[in-house]
Amino acid sequence: MVASNAGEMAVLSSEEMVYNVVLRQAALVKKELKSRGDLDVKPDVVLPGTLNLLSEAYDRCGEVCAEYAKTFYLGTLLMTPERRRAIWAIYVWCRRTDELVDGPNASHITPTALDRWEARLEDLFQGRPFDMMDAALADTVGKFPVDIQPFKDMIEGMRMDLRKSRYQNFDELYLYCYYVAGTVGLMSVPVMGIAPESQASMESVYNAALALGIANQLTNILRDVGEDARRGRVYLPQDELVLAGLSDDDIFAGKVTDKWRSFMKNQIKRARMFFDEAEKGVTELSAASRWPVWASLLLYRQILDEIEANDYNNFTKRAYVRKTKKIVALPVAYAKSLISPTSREPSLLEKT
Ligand SMILES: CC(C)=CCC/C(C)=C/CC/C(C)=C/CC/C(C)=C/[C@@H]1[C@@H](COP(=O)(O)OP(=O)(O)O)[C@]1(C)CC/C=C(\C)CC/C=C(\C)CCC=C(C)C
Numbered sequence: 200m201v202a203s204n205a206g207e208m209a210v211l212s213s214e215e216m217v218y219n220v221v222l223r224q225a226a227l228v229k230k231e232l233k234s235r236g237d238l239d240v241k242p243d244v245v246l247p248g249t250l251n252l253l254s255e256a257y258d259r260c261g262e263v264c265a266e267y268a269k270t271f272y273l274g275t276l277l278m279t280p281e282r283r284r285a286i287w288a289i290y291v292w293c294r295r296t297d298e299l300v301d302g303p304n305a306s307h308i309t310p311t312a313l314d315r316w317e318a319r320l321e322d323l324f325q326g327r328p329f330d331m332m333d334a335a336l337a338d339t340v341g342k343f344p345v346d347i348q349p350f351k352d353m354i355e356g357m358r359m360d361l362r363k364s365r366y367q368n369f370d371e372l373y374l375y376c377y378y379v380a381g382t383v384g385l386m387s388v389p390v391m392g393i394a395p396e397s398q399a400s401m402e403s404v405y406n407a408a409l410a411l412g413i414a415n416q417l418t419n420i421l422r423d424v425g426e427d428a429r430r431g432r433v434y435l436p437q438d439e440l441v442l443a444g445l446s447d448d449d450i451f452a453g454k455v456t457d458k459w460r461s462f463m464k465n466q467i468k469r470a471r472m473f474f475d476e477a478e479k480g481v482t483e484l485s486a487a488s489r490w491p492v493w494a495s496l497l498l499y500r501q502i503l504d505e506i507e508a509n510d511y512n513n514f515t516k517r518a519y520v521r522k523t524k525k526i527v528a529l530p531v532a533y534a535k536s537l538i539s540p541t542s543r544e545p546s547l548l549e550k551t
């Protein structure tokens with residue numbers, strides 16, 4: 200809620216609230232650019248004897264990343280060493296955060312445990328890390344202009360997951376998707392960097408990054424409808440289900456009907472719109488960061504094609520992209536990553 204000039208309280212939509220975080224992150228990067236003239240990585244400031252520990256911490260983050268997300272890990276190898284290890288540190292923090300609510304100890308996780316995780320986050324942003332992996336992230340956020348808000352928001356998404364299992368409309372679902380996935384885009388771009396020759400506004404690039412996170416999470420949700428329903432969860436807008444003549448009971452029954460197919464077609468259409476929005480920004484990223492982002496975008500978007508190929512049976516069939524299709528996508532991503540902001544057609548992102 201915000202106060203208007205007349206002193207009335209206006210209710211912001213989720214999209215408006217999230218856009219404020221986009222503006223805040225973009226402003227932080229701009230401020231840093233102004234004060235330093237460039238965004239070259241700050242030199243290491245370390246206590247004697249701790250450099251090795253830090254580099255071991257980063258290496259461990261790289262190992263975790265390689266274990267959980269092989270293709271993405273390979274993509275990071277194209278980045279400069281500083282950027283690559285910073286992305287690993289962010290990846291590991293996100294994975295650990297998700298593990299709190301989805302991992303083996305998830306049934307013991309309470310809101311208080313998430314409060315403790317948030318206190319740890321604040322400590323590490325102030326240079327007081329709790330463990331090795333936190334130390335890697337503490338180093339990263341000291342070197343790159345990364346705002347704490349998206350990190351806090353991801354924890355908020357996990358809190359939401361603990362207390363809520365239904366989403367009344369897309370506005371509510373959008374907020375959840377921002378919390379758990381849009382935040383990843385906002386955390387990553389300050390590290391990945393924007394191409395020096397880019398003419399796009401900072402806000403538009405962050406908006407595209409946010410869109411990629413939202414698109415990925417919507418895709419996750421559409422792929423996992425059956426799996427989530429078996430855990431009593433429905434991450435689909437209730438009002439849209441009703442409009443389509445469907446209810447939670449239809450989801451629990453798990454029967455693919457024409458109503459379901461038609462509902463799914465609209466959901467897939469919306470997820471693709473977010474991917475389209477994200478595409479507009481990838482070319483603006485620094486050259487070495489474009490390939491992993493294109494690869495992840497193309498691979499994730501194909502999951503939607505697979506849901507269609509499964510005749511919308513996302514109740515009992517898990518849509519996945521076959522290895523052969525993955526192998527084809529990688530050089531396509533590489534070719535796309537060679538397009539630089541100056542070599543492609545002018546886009547809507549361009550500053551006027
Ligand atoms: C301009 C432009 C387009 C820039 C690109 C910006 C960018 C790098 C965006 C990244 C978007 C992205 C990969 C989002 C992650 C979305 C996601 C899958 C979130 C998952 C949440 C919870 O889902 P759920 O529990 O339903 O699913 P699972 O069954 O658990 O899978 C997450 C699991 C949250 C945790 C997220 C991660 C572990 C991924 C973190 C990734 C990075 C830090 C690196 C991102 C970089 C690239 C190149 C992909």
Ligand SMILES: [Mn+2]
Nearest residue numbers: 297298300301
């Ligand atoms: Mn998860």
